[in-house]
Amino acid sequence: MADDQKPMTTSNGAPVENDTHTQTAGWPGPSLLQDVHFIDKMAHFDREVIPERRVHAKGAGAYGVFEVTHDVTQYTRAKFLSEIGKQTEVFLRFSTVGGERGSADTERDPRGFALKFYTEEGNYDLVGNNTPVFFIRDPLKFPDFIHTQKRDPRTNLKSPNMMWDFWSLHPESLHQVTILFSDRGTPANYREMHGFGSHTFMWYTDASNYVWVKYHFKARGGFKTMHASEADRLKAVDADHATRDLFDNIENGNFPVWDVFVQIITPDEARNYKYDIFDVTKTVSQKDFPLIPVGTLTLNRNPENYFAETEQSAFAPSNLVPGIGPSFDKMLQGRLFSYADTHRHRLGANHHLIPVNNPKSTSVQNYQRDGAMMTGNNGGRSPNYYPNTFSGPQVKADISVPQLAMIGNMGRQEYTHPNSDFEQPGILYREVMTEDKREQLIENIVGALGGAIKRLQYRQSALFYLVDEDYGTRVAKGLNLDLNRVIELSKLSQDERVQATLDDEAFKEVASV
Template sequence: MSENRLTTATGSPVADNQNSQTAGYQGPILMQDVHLIEKLAAFNRERIPERVVHAKGAGAFGYFEVTHDVSEFTRAKFLSTVGKRTPVLIRFSTVAGEKGSADTERDPRGFAIKFYTEEGNYDLVGNNTPVFFIRDPLKFPDFIHSQKRHPVTNCKNPDAIWDFWSLSPESIHQVTILFSNRGTPRTYRHMHGYGSHTFQWVNEAGQGVWVKYHIRTEQGIENWRRHEAVQLAGEDPDYSTRDLFESIQRKEYPEWSVWVQIIPFDEARNYRFDVFDVTQTISQKDYPLIPVGRIVLNRNPDNYFAQIEQAAFSPANVVPGITFSPDKMLQGRLFAYADAHRYRLGINHTQLPVNRPLSPVTNYQRDGAMRVDGNGGDSVYYEPNSFHGPKQDPAASEPGLSLQGLSGSYAYPQNQFYTQAGDLYRLLPESEKTDLIDNIAASLGQAQKNIQLRQIGHFYKADQEYGQRIAEALHLAEAAPTDLQD
């Protein structure tokens, strides 16, 4: 067997390392995709004890308050009544850096919200960007590897970073956002948050709609320019962490408004972009934002390790009235996040005070490392049983999705990589276009020339001027666009 053949850990050849197996083109991911499961499970176990991603973070407690009636769309009780308040914890973070990295590095920012509802914990685990670099979880370990340190030099590796992006053209939308000034937000208080994925809301009648979350800062958007962010990384690498803590100490409580886009099932089928593709956005002109509520952070943690470092978020944590979509990245995260916590914090991590739900927990899970409650006492420990133990509740089920197609690995269409990236570039004011070009050139210029040429070809495809200006900034303007698009 060729040494260049990709295999599983047990030596079996891998047929497709770019596309997860799904039930039809838009169907959910199949558990039989053992390569995906093995790849994600191995990735989650690469670091101890800090998080593999989102290692550097800050957080605070507060509340979510319903300001508008959305009961026609969802039966989630915490969204049922205008004026109703639910306790929340938000953890903000950088993504690629280690626990000691600088808060102002160019990086997406994690924006994870835990709602302590009467029906259990609901986690909305998003970022400060509405899209992501990739759209299939099979590529996630490779993507993060490309952002980490070189295994020989232990330094960041621009060749790896840009090589991966240039060979994954679906990343160009997020790359454009990242290298705009939005890639270096001034503070955690001065940025929006997004659920990024498409989720499903279900109402009392069992009717579902697709939903996208937008959490908009009331402090206003503020960003650093590149030289400012670099300077501050040296002067005060904990700037955003300190700012969040001190603003709450001053009782200048940060606030966000919560909005959603609602997309009917039948309209989603024929929408001009795939609504389950996390590299794409859904136009607010087509589906305007609908107000839902507001979030206020008004309490700092009493102990960082106990309440922030040990906080565990997973998009698998939902409540009745909110469920999932066939978004491949979301489907992969449903496994990967909970699995990461089982490894990092242990099988009983949900018993830690910061992760413990306010609602009663009644199940048959017993034993395991670090069990901190009564371990069920002398209650019945199996099901079904004749001793009045907890029983399933059919009312909690959500309607299923209609699926069709053959199982297999399905690639996305190749013609939707560039449209939204180009649209975003053209929307930027001239000063921000200039900063974007400067930021990209400063980073891409450190990569090998063949990687630069490949990546510039993607920028040209998004927008002719976009590609041309980057080529000029890298002194590659003599190359024709057709030569750069191989």
């Protein structure tokens, strides 16, 4: 750090030694509760907005039913998956991520796909998106990322410089950025849109047998998207078009349906796989691990009151049931804390008593008492401590999650997996997208990146060039950049590339965000 730079500190003024890696028990983890910097940073972020959600502020929800269609009992003991034909009531909330509650449904943004299963063993929340990957793989970066998607603290305007500065400093974002600026960044509606658990989760049958699992929800109507020009047109004529479309179709009996699949990866397969299955910026190839059908999801009932149900619905990846557990995915580990913490702030310590969040097929029995908005009987006359000899609820030892061996040093671990952050977005660009889709992608990126200052345009174009030479070349030409300079930057290391754009006198035209 240069002598004239101010040190980063925690909220109590102590210097911070690292702000990009959460503390873990070895690599890849899991994360450690002793990481006070992460908890300090995330707990503050969870409370930045009152009462609107900090992210996923605008949403639409509906009730429905999940039905098991295939036997998966060899993989999990979860009771709601225990037999073919079994049905479980669900509540699903769709959302945009970065916009405020009044933003348009057509914003270029990932879409939230948050699903609550009201199972007989408690509520199970699967809090996913309409994309299989995310922008970052460490939750310590999450507040910073979301700040770049919100408003400039000085102008209160959206800032392309903030967005592209962050993305260009994090090559791991390239996969999601490529998806976001394709036509998948503007879904046609919520009904005809795929959903993903995104993270890797654990399924287990007992304390000794487990597999890793990834969720896929395939819309029966296919994944329908719209061109950027149509998205812009709809902003002006019907900013709530996806909310309206979902409500009207359910009200008219045209119930949306998704076929639900999983990918199953054994522990040995995970250890030897070419990609890190716990890195949420990567996908697991369906050629290597084919989709296994599990069931169907149907939405068939609109809420009666938007605020009471959709707005007050609260989803948390930490809401798990026996047979399903977390993984070493660091973003998932961070979300286990952050989501429930946000709900305690936004809705209160007793947010689980709100009807839409309350278990429907079982009752809550524990020793937690009091707190704001306690609307139940607060445990009545039963004891409020454990253990006790007054017939209080007891633990159920036979549902223990498998214990995984940990070897490694506790601390902030550098990400060391050998696979490149450029490989999968390159495959997406070359092998998955058609030429029409590539043209649309370039057009969308040029339109968005064109609003940023030149040094950010060069830095990001060099990253696209590393993904695929054609990709970077077309972006550079669309922005009227010097292609030779872009190629030169692509040959540097990430740190050298950033420094080169900062040192270049041609890029001194803007000194701040």
